[in-house]
Amino acid sequence: MESAINVLVAQFKTFAGKDGSSQTLSKDEFQTLVASQLPNLVKNASDPSAIDHLMSSLDENNDGELTFQEFWQLIGKLASAHGGFSQ
Amino acid sequence: MESAINVLVAQFKTFAGKDGSSQTLSKDEFQTLVASQLPNLVKNASDPSAIDHLMSSLDENNDGELTFQEFWQLIGKLASAHGGFSQ
Numbered sequence: 001m002e003s004a005i006n007v008l009v010a011q012f013k014t015f016a017g018k019d020g021s022s023q024t025l026s027k028d029e030f031q032t033l034v035a036s037q038l039p040n041l042v043k044n045a046s047d048p049s050a051i052d053h054l055m056s057s058l059d060e061n062n063d064g065e066l067t068f069q070e071f072w073q074l075i076g077k078l079a080s081a082h083g084g085f086s087q
Numbered sequence: 088m089e090s091a092i093n094v095l096v097a098q099f100k101t102f103a104g105k106d107g108s109s110q111t112l113s114k115d116e117f118q119t120l121v122a123s124q125l126p127n128l129v130k131n132a133s134d135p136s137a138i139d140h141l142m143s144s145l146d147e148n149n150d151g152e153l154t155f156q157e158f159w160q161l162i163g164k165l166a167s168a169h170g171g172f173s174q
Contacts, residue, residue: 001124009170037088072163
């Protein structure tokens with residue numbers, strides 16, 4: 001499990017480091033990440049307007065950037081749905 | 088990233104399936120999972136009383152079982168700390 005967690009942290013950092021703050025995902029970074037890394041788990045992963053909407057729903061403090069914790073909530077929901085958990 | 092997410096879901100299910108509900112982790116299942124799967128990320132991973140305390144802090148509805156979402160919050164915190172994120 002630790003190696004899988006490390007992969008998720010490392011991938012987040014790779015995409016977060018492309019522009020602006022290396023600690024957070026900008027909209028462009030998030031769209032690139034979703035399209036390339038979550039093509040099956042995220043519906044309409046390659047549709048910028050859908051991903052724009054998704055990002056707005058995750059960006060709790062509305063600063064246009066996703067923190068690791070905000071991003072983690074998304075993949076938790078995707079994982080939970082994919083795993084067939086009841087919540 | 089999807090393969091890493093799938094690993095986490097599959098591992099959770101493997102441990103959750105050992106006794107009782109196959110959708111949630113009992114205290115025994117959680118202790119076994121932490122000791123074997125998160126030995127480096129969780130402090131005192133092999134100390135049952137420390138893990139008992141950790142589980143209580145995660146079990147939001149206090150039913151003695153951890154759901155996938157409750158467990159996901161733990162690994163998000165571990166990952167965030169390990170990754171050096173500011174929150």
